[in-house]
Amino acid sequence: MSVSAPMADGGVVVAEQVRLPDGSRAECPAAPLLAGSLQREEVPVGSAVLAAPPPGQEATAQALWLPLPADNGNGAPAERTAPAEAPSPTAALALATADAAALPTARSTLTAWAMAVRPRTVLLAAPRSFCAGVERAIEVVERALARRPPDSGPVYVRKQIVHNKHVVRRLEERGAVFVDELDQVPRGAMVVFSAHGVSPQVRQEAEARGLKVIDATCPLVTKVHHEALRFARRGDTVVLIGHAGHEEIEGTLGEAPERTVLVETPQDVADLEVEDPERVSYLTQTTLAMEETTQIIAALKKRFPSLRGPGSEDICYATTNRQHALEAIARQVDVVLVVGSGNSSNSMRLVELAGRAGVPAHLIDGVGDIEPHWIADAHRIGLTAGASAPPALVDEVVAALGGLGPVQVHEHRTAVEDVYFAPPKEVRA
Ligand code: SF4
Structure with missing residues (x-):
């Protein structure tokens, strides 16, 4: 196989298309799968249009090619790695490398993906x-970026706006600056609070630093914050069901830290010590597993028959x-x-x-x-x-x-x- 684009210095080129001897092209939709495998092996990866060998001719030692005709999918891998018999396969997997050190990895990668070729449903x-809360949070950052005056400095975002690295990267590319804590934000700057919510302590710190806050907390998280305050004000011990360390839990715990206890498992419920068993209420993180949460609530009801809960379920x-x-x-x-x-x-x-x-x-x-x-x-x-x-x-x-x-x-x-x-x-x- 010849390579129709410059080979990267070392590493492997994954075909995004293969140019066939008859001049047509075979697509390579699976290229990201091959690239991902190579990257996991820490092999540098590039992409290019590669040229297939003429009919009957083997690919070179440095290039590996797997034609996939339209009705492919049930042959053994050995058959599938043979040179193309069909003159115009519709798709292909192909790699090329000039890097002798990378050739074994390239070969094993192609072989592994060849094993995965089959028709599927x-x-x-x-x-x-995306849910409505995530769409809103992303929209908040996008609007803040679009509206900031030219010399007003960046838009800071405390924590990941939503828990997805692709979303964060895309917003970073557009100018958002993500920080872990507010002391990384210059005084007076604009800062967005993430969809997971913040504790009152964070709001106070923002105020003390003169920050211009835009709150992208999901309204369904805010609802849980309000419930935490309401339950605590009536004198209840608030049992918060959720995962320690999650940003949403840190924010909710902060509403009434002296009256709130976190439980993660039914065993935590068994170990609970509360001021008054007649005055216990519960709340949950919005993103829990329904089945597990039901078990924990059942354990709470068994221990505290007067248990009170939110008006409607907190799992969103x-x-x-x-x-x-x-x-x-x-x-x-x-x-x-x-x-x-x-x-x-x-x-x-x-x-x-x-x-x-x-x-x-x-x-x-x-x-x-x-x-x-x-x-x-x-x-x-x-x-x-x-x-x-x-x-x-x-x-x-x-x-x-x-x-x-x-x-x-x-x-x-x-x-x-x-x-x-x-x-x-x-x-x-
Ligand atoms: S609480 Fe639910 S709706 Fe709101 S951001 Fe989280 S997952 Fe989305």
Whole structure:
């Protein structure tokens, strides 16, 4: 195989297209899968249009090529790595390298993905991806960036605006500056609070530093803050069910720290010591697993029969809908892929939910994280995304899977979402 673009210094070039001897081109939709595998092996990766060898001629030792005709998918890997017999395959996997050190990795990568070539069905859980709170938070930063006067300095954002690295990177590219704490923000500057909310202590610090605050806290998180205050003011011990260290929990705990205790498991409930067992109420993080939370609430009710809870459940509509949607497809698939970042609570809960249904499940930040052995034998793949994961990432996964053979996509919808949260007044038109 010759290479029609300059080879990177060392490393491997992954074909984004293959130019065939008859002048036509084969697409390489699975290129991001190969690139991801190589990057995990710390091999530098480039992309280019590569030229296929003429019919009957083997690829060179430095170039590896796997044609995928339209009806591909059931041959053995050995057959699939042979030179093209069909003159114009519709798709291909191809790599090239001038780097002898990288050749074994390139070869093993292509072989591993060759094993994953087959026709498949993808079951898309719906709803999935962005919720109203995440869309609002992103919109707040975008509007703040668009409206800042030219010489007013950057827009600072305390913590990740939502728990997704792609969203954060895109906003950084547009000029947002993400900080961990407010002491990293210059006095008087503009700062956005993330969708997960902040404690009153953070608000006080912002005021003391003269910061111009735009609050992107999800209204459903704010609702939990108000409940925490209300329950604490009536003298209850407030049992907050959630995960220690999560930003939402830190913010909610801060509303009434002297009256609030955190529990994460039914065992924590057994160990609880409260001032007055007749005056106990509970709240939950918005992004918990419904099943586990139900168990913890049941344990609380058993220990404290007078337990009082929120007027309506705190686990939000988006978390609930995404869990129901995945539950509906989990037992029909061989493997589940959840698009989302590792610090996204609701994405992690989706992975756990699939695991409880007995299906192997993997969290991926993007298409490049998929490992070939996860899906090599999978005829049916379940695909969903956490509430902070952009929908385009799901589309990229579907497109890449289409580069491993014909894919039938079926969406299974269990709810229609029409929730919209207006942006705060500071950035309204
Ligand atoms: S997951 Fe729920 S609580 Fe969190 S931002 Fe989305 S709607 Fe709001």
